Amino acid sequence: MHELPVTQSILNIVVRHAEQAGAARITDIRLVIGQLSSIVDDSVQFYWDMIAAGTIAEGARLHFQRVPAQMQCQACGAAFALAASADFACPQCGSSDVRVTGGEEFYVESIDVETA
Amino acid sequence: MTRIPVVENIMSANDQIAAENRARLDAAGVYALNVMASPGAGKTALIEETVKRLAGRLRLGVIEGDLATSLDAERTEAAGAVSVQINTGGNCHLEGWMVRDALARLPLADLDLVIVENVGNLVCPSGWALGTHRRVLVASVPEGDDKPYKYPTMYHGVDTLVINKIDLLPYVTFDMERFRRGVETLNPGLTTFALSCRTGDGLDAWVTWLAEQVAVYRAERAEAAR
Numbered sequence: 536m537h538e539l540p541v542t543q544s545i546l547n548i549v550v551r552h553a554e555q556a557g558a559a560r561i562t563d564i565r566l567v568i569g570q571l572s573s574i575v576d577d578s579v580q581f582y583w584d585m586i587a588a589g590t591i592a593e594g595a596r597l598h599f600q601r602v603p604a605q606m607q608c609q610a611c612g613a614a615f616a617l618a619a620s621a622d623f624a625c626p627q628c629g630s631s632d633v634r635v636t637g638g639e640e641f642y643v644e645s646i647d648v649e650t651a
Numbered sequence: 652m653t654r655i656p657v658v659e660n661i662m663s664a665n666d667q668i669a670a671e672n673r674a675r676l677d678a679a680g681v682y683a684l685n686v687m688a689s690p691g692a693g694k695t696a697l698i699e700e701t702v703k704r705l706a707g708r709l710r711l712g713v714i715e716g717d718l719a720t721s722l723d724a725e726r727t728e729a730a731g732a733v734s735v736q737i738n739t740g741g742n743c744h745l746e747g748w749m750v751r752d753a754l755a756r757l758p759l760a761d762l763d764l765v766i767v768e769n770v771g772n773l774v775c776p777s778g779w780a781l782g783t784h785r786r787v788l789v790a791s792v793p794e795g796d797d798k799p800y801k802y803p804t805m806y807h808g809v810d811t812l813v814i815n816k817i818d819l820l821p822y823v824t825f826d827m828e829r830f831r832r833g834v835e836t837l838n839p840g841l842t843t844f845a846l847s848c849r850t851g852d853g854l855d856a857w858v859t860w861l862a863e864q865v866a867v868y869r870a871e872r873a874e875a876a877r
Contacts, residue, residue, distance in 0.1 A: 537742075537743060537744060537775045537778065537779075540746065541661060541662075541778075544661050544662065544663075544664055544665070545661055547664060548657065548659050548661065548663070549657070552655055552657050552659070553655070556653070556655050558653070558655070562652065566661070571803060571804045571807060572778065572804070573774045573775065573777075573778065573804055604803065606836075617803060622800055622829065622832070622833065623800065623832075623833060623836045623837075631832050631836065632836075633836050634836065634839065635803070635807055635836070635837055639807075641660060641661050641662060641778075642657075642658060642659060642660045642661055643657040643658070643659050643661060644656070644657060644658060645654055645655060645656045645657050645658075646654070646655050646657055647652050647653070647654050647655075648652070648653050648654075648655060649652060649653075650653060
């Protein structure tokens, strides 16, 4: 499982940004996670509750914005989600000439903090 | 309540170490591969056969990521490469800092090529940059032709694909056309080698190509240094 080092990395990032802003407490964290980034939300939440304890991020709520892996058909131009098709074939025209166009996002978008 | 925009990649700390690893390799003029695969696909066999064929021409180093044993490092050492072992202690993938520590144990000034063998796993290793110049995925025929469809992240994120165990094609159900179609969707134009480490079929093309990559890299480094 690699959710533990990933969760630690999220904690390091948010604490650094919060301290730079002179914040006293982090209340909310927004994460943008593409489908092609293999991370289980529940696992991150589980580790979060353990490793954030005692830091200014203790008790902060994690918000996961999931971005589906987008596919685009090169034959007819249809856009569709990766999971929606058998063997990646285009659900509209059946062509197998399709490309991945999104879903690799993996970043901390923003945090909400209390200053005092 | 104040909202602070962050927009920082979650992997930024690892990416930073990977960049340092790359700088260290480039300073020594050493080309490096990150070899990934599922357990049993033949990573060690491919590295072993590659080392045997290149040992007279290039000075080779191998970094073996293994859960607990040093069996793989012993095999690649016997084949002719300076080998160091990283025991990940149960970790499912290599991270940048592990390779940084392993590089420190290799005589980089005396090497041309370092091959990093990642932990056998088709999920986690794809998320962790190591600083190598190329990410190589070893697939194998008995795994089945559905693997690109089941592990799109891995197939999407590599630079080279080796299809091993093609000697087993007559004995197992593996639709090469279906397999390649999935790969092409995820990674258009991916450099691909079909071979068998057991029979040796196809190995020469792979080894010749790899030696060329090292030569091109060294020429570029020499040009940059002038």
